[in-house]
Amino acid sequence: MKTRSKPATRKAAVKGDTETQSTATKALSPRDTNPPRVLILPKGASSQSRIISLPHPATAQPNRYLCCPENGFFEFTRITAPRKIPSSWLITHGQESESSTAATRGAETVVPDQNGNSSEEKKGDCIDDPSAYISQDADLLIATRYDPVFFLLPTLHPLTTNAQQKNMFLSDEDYLDLLESTSRQWKDVLRDPPTRSRVSKTIETISDIVEAGEEKMYRCSDQKIMGLLVTRAKSMVEKGIPASMEDRFVSRPLQAPSRRVPVPSLEKQSSSSSEDKESSVDSQSTVSTSQSASTAATSILSEQPEPPTPAETETPASIVHLQRLRVALDLLLTNVPLPLCTHLNTQLSSPSSPIDFAPLTSYLSHVASLRAEVVAQSSFADNVSRKRALDDNEEAADRRAEKKRKSEDEEKKRKTESRGVKQLRKVDTSGMKKLTGFFKKAPAKG
Known part of the structure; x- marks a missing residue:
């Protein structure tokens, strides 16, 4: 007895088509217009540290800096990944791993586990952390210490002011007010007492000081600025310049x-003479001329001084x-x-x-x-x-x-020859005596 399976109901078929359609139409989330960045902050940075935007001292263009009340100012230096190798950052916030960031290269993801060992996962595998984020740009921003004296020079030095006023003695509060007038961010930064005190001490290091009663007055000094720059340069040299800059x-x-x-090689310069080999006399004269010219040029160029010894080049x-x-x-x-x-x-x-x-x-x-x-x-x-x-x-x-x-x-002569001369050219005259032999002078009788 044969049995037949029942055909699938129309309701089940419609349900399967709906699931397939919902799976096929599922799209990725749009690209983030403001993606997170991977920053390396200084060790011991205060929890009150914040990133501020201040005009760059040289270009006056807005630039990002890190302001820490305890450690001072820091500038962000970008470390760009090589473009030949596709790279990205996988940023996670999982509690199981000590490190919350992993680098992805190509189609593989390197994720450290609890013991610090890296395990490879293929791209597209499921990640337990739903808050994980993949950054397309695999660049680093490292916070490096920045001397606040560079922020003060465009405001304190008379050569860089718009009014080109005389270099007068002013109080530190007057200089701080001038600094606050350059940017709204400085008003917020200088509200912090430790930062305000640090900036005031920086003004003192680059200025001449006079006492007017109980108050100190400051004036920017070129000698102190140069002394500070030379001290910083000596410190850089002592610590060592990077090998690429060296x-x-x-x-x-x-x-x-x-x-x-x-001495230039002159042997190849006479290669054009090999094209014309008319006779042995011409070739010999060409060779002799080339050798004489080569000898003369070699004698002239050999008079150049000898290279210096290693002691001279050191x-x-x-x-x-x-x-x-x-x-x-x-x-x-x-x-x-x-x-x-x-x-x-x-x-x-x-x-x-x-x-x-x-x-x-x-x-x-x-x-x-x-x-x-x-x-x-x-x-x-x-x-x-x-x-x-x-x-x-x-x-x-x-x-x-x-x-x-x-x-x-020769071609012209051949064209002017008569027909008889042309036919005589075809005659074999190898065994015949030339006509001039009959008109020779008779030998003298003895």
Whole structure:
């Protein structure tokens, strides 16, 4: 006995179609217009720390800073991930893992467990934490300490003020009021007593002080500003400049070039002469001419001075130290307005500068003169090789023109010949005596 299965009811079929349609039409949430950022804050930052927007001292453009009542000001430095490798951040708020952030690369997600071991999950797997967030941009923002003196220079120094007023003695409260007038954020920042006290102490470090009764009056001093910048630069040099900056801004500018100029190869310049092989005489004359020119050029170029010894190319340690200080000062002056930066550079080059950069200046000018000499020698060698190649090309062109002229003359002669002469050319005259043999002079009788 055969049994048949009952067909599915219409109600069940409609229900399955509805579930499939709801699954297919489920879409992802729209991209967040203000995604969260991965920040690395300083250790021991206060809970009252906040991110504020202040005008940059050099450009006056709004920039983000971290203001901590206990530790001072910090600037955010962006660390960009390499674009060749697709990267992102997986930010979680789970309580099971000590770390709340994991980096994702490609199609794999690296998530640390309770023991600190990383386990790999394929992209698209289910994550227990519903509040997890994937940031498409895998960049880091690291908070680095920022000296508040750079915030004060655009307001305190007379070269950077709009009124170009005289450098007068003012109280610290007057300077703080000027600072508050530049930005609304400063009003909120200076309400905090620790931050206000820190800014007042910074004003004292870069100003000349006079006492007017019981109150102290301050005036911005170029000598104290330069002394502070030099102290900061020396601290940077003692801690060590990064290797990339050391190579690009210290080693390369101080490297003296070698004075030896390579002798150009003249063997390939006579290659055009091999195209025309008219006769052995022409080839021998060409070879002899090429050898004589090569010998003359080699004798001229061999008179270049020998390369300096390692002792001559080695840069003195004092010059290297001055170059490092110069690089550190240039880096610090990028946070200063352009008029004040030019003024401070002039002061650093003057005899009253706390650091004497005259030996560094003379050494750099000497290196520049050596490089100019090497460039001149290289251009001379290049001109000699170019001249020899030009001469060879002219000789080859003359030979080709002469050969063409001869062929044209022969062609003209053939066209003017008679029919009998043309037919006589076809006769085999190898065994015949020439006609001139019958008209020879008779031998003298003895």
